[in-house]
């Protein structure tokens with residue numbers, strides 16, 4: 001009888017454990033996996049004399065926790081490349097949204113698409129993230145905006161995991177924008193969300209969390225508060241697109257409902273930062289949207305850091321503001337544009353991303369955690385943020401099994 005399924009040797013490890021200095025680096029290490037769980041981790045010299053069914057010597061590669069993309073809108077039809085071109089010619093995101101473009105144009109395309117059509121395109125995007133080391137993806141709805149289309153999108157999201165092996169966490173983002181049938185009646189749509197969409201989707205267990213877009217061009221704090229109160233009644237945790245284009249007190253609103261995360265945060269005030277600290281809300285930074293929108297207002301990174309608020313980094317992959325399909329590119333941008341250190345960027349795509357999703361069993365390498373491991377052909381973990389456009393993935397294990405990368 002073997003003690004372990006798999007033993008990895010000849011590796012350096014970045015455990016990314018909370019409080020461990022310098023990426024939690026262990027050189028000349030070994031990792032043993034049993035039943036999809038990390039069962040031993042330490043210096044090779046201290047490896048207990050146990051038997052493994054398979055032993056792999058990884059020729060000096062680095063092992064980190066597999067990456068976690070904690071904020072995406074992967075399921076959508078069509079694209080908005082023409083709007084991208086318009087924006088590059090001077091139109092603003094808000095201008096385009098106000099004349100029925102923006103999110104609403106993706107809503108039209110997504111409503112018209114079949115589940116299979118949505119699935120085929122979303123699967124390609126999930127595979128692109130997989131090839132970048134991403135084993136867990138959060139996927140939001142929000143391009144359906146009616147019961148059937150939101151259900152269709154969430155079901156498509158869940159299906160992806162059964163094909164790629166990735167863990168998919170779904171988030172209901174019905175309060176993304178006002179759909180055309182409620183034009184001029186945002187409160188009526190909020191009512192529909194609270195009375196029908198939320199309870200139906202909760203009963204079908206199709207969402208792991210609830211998100212909303214709190215912004216002058218979307219929903220007010222009072223409207224979002226109604227959605228969040230209903231979500232909490234249904235025992236669903238909340239997250240928020242907060243203070244992306246203006247300071248709408250989004251961070252404080254998220255904190256009031258003990259949100260798992262408040263995301264974007266470019267215009268968040270110091271009061272918002274303090275509220276997040278008190279509530280234990282994770283900050284999710286989205287440099288892809290920042291650069292795509294030509295934003296100039298930086299999120300309050302120094303204040304978040306000083307307040308010890310965990311900072312996650314995600315792609316925000318969506319057709320409008322962040323057509324970005326590489327979490328490593330998001331990390332690289334976060335170091336350049338937001339001033340994160342390479343270690344903060346890696347923590348942001350592992351430990352703190354897990355926290356933003358409320359997942360306690362991953363994001364760091366520790367005995368008892370899921371064996372979601374990325375193997376990299378690099379000389380130090382800071383290389384992961386240093387290079388833009390390299391392809392150093394040498395393997396990805398999801399719950400101890402090899403993911404098929406291509």
Ligand code: NIG
Pocket residue numbers: 073102103106213241244289316318319320321322
């Ligand atoms: O995260 N801010 C709102 N939601 C998305 C944009 C969605 C879209 O433009 O299609 C975001 O930036």
Ligand code: FE
Pocket residue numbers: 071072073241316318
């Ligand atoms: Fe988003």
